[in-house]
Amino acid sequence: xxxxxxxxxxxxxxxxxxxxxxxxxxxxxxxxxxxxxxxxxxxxxxxxxxxxxxxxxxxxxxxxxxxxxxxxxxxxxxxxxxxxxxxxxxxxxxxxxxxxxxxxxxxxxxxxxxxxxxxxxxxxxxxxxxxxxxxxxxxxxxxxxxxxxxxxxxxxxxxxxxxxxxxxxxxxxxxxxxxxxxxxxxxxxxxxxxxxxxxxxxxxxxxxxxxxxxxxxxxxxxxxxxxxxxxxxxxxxxxxxxxxxxxxxxxxxxxxxxxxxxxxxxxxxxxxxxxxxxxxxxxxxxxxxxxxxxxxxxxxxxxxxxxxxxxxxxxxxxxxxxxxxxxxxxxxxxxxxxxxxxxxxxxxxxxxxxxxxxxxxxxxxxxxxxxxxxxxxxxxxxxxxxxxxxxxxxxxxxxxxxxxxxxxxxxxxxxxxxxxxxxxxxxxxxxxxxxxxxxxxxxxxxxxxxxxxxxxxxxxxxxxxxxxxxxxxxxxxxxxxxxxxxxxxxxxxxxxxxxxxxx
Amino acid sequence: xxxxxxxxxxxxxxxxxxxxxxxxxxxxxxxxxxxxxxxxxxxxxxxxxxxxxxxxxxxxxxxxxxxxxxxxxxxxxxxxxxxxxxxxxxxxxxxxxxxxxxxxxxxxxxxxxxxxxxxxxxxxxxxxxxxxxxxxxxxxxxxxxxxxxxxxxxxxxxxxxx
Numbered sequence: 001x002x003x004x005x006x007x008x009x010x011x012x013x014x015x016x017x018x019x020x021x022x023x024x025x026x027x028x029x030x031x032x033x034x035x036x037x038x039x040x041x042x043x044x045x046x047x048x049x050x051x052x053x054x055x056x057x058x059x060x061x062x063x064x065x066x067x068x069x070x071x072x073x074x075x076x077x078x079x080x081x082x083x084x085x086x087x088x089x090x091x092x093x094x095x096x097x098x099x100x101x102x103x104x105x106x107x108x109x110x111x112x113x114x115x116x117x118x119x120x121x122x123x124x125x126x127x128x129x130x131x132x133x134x135x136x137x138x139x140x141x142x143x144x145x146x147x148x149x150x151x152x153x154x155x156x157x158x159x160x161x162x163x164x165x166x167x168x169x170x171x172x173x174x175x176x177x178x179x180x181x182x183x184x185x186x187x188x189x190x191x192x193x194x195x196x197x198x199x200x201x202x203x204x205x206x207x208x209x210x211x212x213x214x215x216x217x218x219x220x221x222x223x224x225x226x227x228x229x230x231x232x233x234x235x236x237x238x239x240x241x242x243x244x245x246x247x248x249x250x251x252x253x254x255x256x257x258x259x260x261x262x263x264x265x266x267x268x269x270x271x272x273x274x275x276x277x278x279x280x281x282x283x284x285x286x287x288x289x290x291x292x293x294x295x296x297x298x299x300x301x302x303x304x305x306x307x308x309x310x311x312x313x314x315x316x317x318x319x320x321x322x323x324x325x326x327x328x329x330x331x332x333x334x335x336x337x338x339x340x341x342x343x344x345x346x347x348x349x350x351x352x353x354x355x356x357x358x359x360x361x362x363x364x365x366x367x368x369x370x371x372x373x374x375x376x377x378x379x380x381x382x383x384x385x386x387x388x389x390x391x392x393x394x395x396x397x398x399x400x401x402x403x404x405x406x407x408x409x410x411x412x413x414x415x416x417x418x419x420x421x422x423x424x425x426x427x428x429x430x431x432x433x434x435x436x437x438x439x440x441x442x443x444x445x446x447x448x449x450x451x452x453x454x455x456x457x458x459x460x461x462x463x464x465x466x467x468x469x470x471x472x473x474x475x476x477x478x479x480x481x482x483x484x485x486x487x488x489x490x491x492x493x494x495x496x497x498x499x500x501x502x503x
Numbered sequence: 504x505x506x507x508x509x510x511x512x513x514x515x516x517x518x519x520x521x522x523x524x525x526x527x528x529x530x531x532x533x534x535x536x537x538x539x540x541x542x543x544x545x546x547x548x549x550x551x552x553x554x555x556x557x558x559x560x561x562x563x564x565x566x567x568x569x570x571x572x573x574x575x576x577x578x579x580x581x582x583x584x585x586x587x588x589x590x591x592x593x594x595x596x597x598x599x600x601x602x603x604x605x606x607x608x609x610x611x612x613x614x615x616x617x618x619x620x621x622x623x624x625x626x627x628x629x630x631x632x633x634x635x636x637x638x639x640x641x642x643x644x645x646x647x648x649x650x651x652x653x654x655x656x657x658x659x660x661x662x663x664x665x
Binding site for chain 2: 050051054165167168170171174175177178181185187188190192193216219220221223224391392393395396397399400401402403404407408411412413416417419420423424427428431432433434449450453454457458460461462464
């Protein structure tokens with residue numbers, strides 16, 4: 001079996017001392033930022049990108065990936081014990097998890113989240129390994145027209161599935177695409193929108209945008225809200241093991257959460273947050289057995305299902321990135337950046353040209369999941385202590401690390417001025433209810449889209465119908481259109497808006 | 504006309520202005536034909552799309568009623584100012600401003616300056632606590648970035664190290 005050979009290669013890479021260390025650092029940092037409310041994976045990965053310059057590409061990607069799925073584990077701890085979402089994707093875990101903690105069952109709730117995540121992570125990794133090869137085959141058949149259509153589908157999918165106001169999110173994408181075009185045009189060498197500023201001819205760094213908008217913008221918005229009352233259930237975490245009854249209830253919920261999460265992770269715009277919401281909604285629709293607590297009052301299924309789903313999704317969302325080179329969400333957009341920093345062009349060729357990177361990364365995810373369950377369950381006490389760190393110590397540190405991070409990308413203070421500007425812009429976005437994630441996706445895809453559009457039109461000699469006459473391209477565009485139509489249907493529209501209001 | 508959704512109206516306005524800005528800017532580059540696109544083609548296309556989206560959102564914001572007017576709410580000027588100021592100060596202290604003769608003070612001074620200014624953004628400010636935090640952050644940054652990762656920073660003021 002090819003798959004086993006490949007996985008063996010992957011484990012060979014992942015099990016080297018250096019890569020194990022970086023996987024561990026990634027998972028540790030991921031758990032840390034997951035536990036701390038107000039620090040998200042996007043800002044953290046952006047902050048750490050410059051630090052990975054010195055590392056070999058495999059180690060860098062292993063570490064960054066660890067941060068992403070590690071954050072999904074850590075987020076549940078805060079949700080259960082403090083009733084704050086440590087991570088956006090843990091919002092629904094709060095509902096039942098916190099109630100369990102109040103009833104003195106914080107231990108089983110944490111265990112349900114941890115075990116569910118571990119199971120889901122393993123399944124997600126297997127799916128990633130199994131699907132990668134066939135999807136890559138398909139991707140090699142893609143010409144520029146297909147790539148352009150795929151990006152359209154990806155961007156449309158991202159907003160349809162993952163945001164409130166559809167038209168505003170589409171606007172954010174277009175804005176991102178435009179911002180991605182700033183800088184020297186690769187075809188003609190013309191410096192576009194650079195206003196004769198030499199630094200702008202290289203374009204705006206995506207690290208600058210990610211840190212300014214996701215890091216600073218959010219800190220400013222967090223600080224403008226009054227301090228929330230925190231009630232931490234620290235003393236009550238005794239007895240981690242769930243009862244046999246709990247296990248019986250958990251198991252189907254974990255299975256449902258895992259399958260739903262794996263499926264949603266692959267879709268553009270999917271990822272952890274959406275998966276957790278969908279999984280909780282489905283659990284709520286299933287029958288509550290006699291003797292089982294209703295949802296919202298500490299039902300263990302309400303913890304197990306969304307936590308499994310968000311972890312499964314965070315693994316499978318690597319599939320479109322690694323096979324097609326298209327990032328399905330903001331974190332994956334940063335991974336594209338990380339790969340380009342290390343001179344790896346994301347896309348189907350990664351698997352053939354850098355097999356040790358491709359399979360090493362996948363294998364490291366399984367190892368990382370194993371590390372995380374150890375980090376999160378037996379060592380839970382350490383994380384609980386961390387929760388008592390007040391935000392007024394955290395945000396100066398975050399601002400500082402952001403500033404150091406952007407400076408070190410180019411050793412140039414120009415980037416520091418730019419990140420300040422994007423911090424202001426990010427805060428304006430938050431105030432106006434504009435979501436920044438589609439912007440980042442558009443920004444990353446902008447130059448790629450233009451390049452593929454140009455090539456496709458050059459090949460077709462200016463005939464726009466090429467996008468609908470080539471069957472693969474037409475199918476992709478058709479899917480994008482279908483998504484838009486489905487969302488615009490009145491009955492679905494109202495349901496969808498309802499779902500986002502719940503956030 | 505009364506604005507029915509403040510948030511939407513102003514985001515629409517933002518799209519419309521930025522979109523037309525990009526489209527107008529694109530006219531200064533070669534547009535080309537669809538078979539041979541110049542550097543202005545794609546930005547022109549996107550700029551026009553963004554402007555249309557913006558106008559549509561503005562229109563909708565004036566027509567479609569929202570339950571509470573979707574107010575933007577007050578701006579958090581204090582955190583906004585101190586976070587951004589702290590960030591700018593970091594750049595000035597670390598690299599200096601050669602054009603106006605501000606010398607580079609290096610990483611450690613920059614960390615102290617930034618931590619103090621940024622901390623002012625919070626609700627409580629205790630100078631003792633902030634100084635301890637700054638000391639911890641300096642030691643941690645020096646160890647992590649300079650010693651461990653070997654990133655190139657001016658650590659001390661230029662007039663001391665020369």
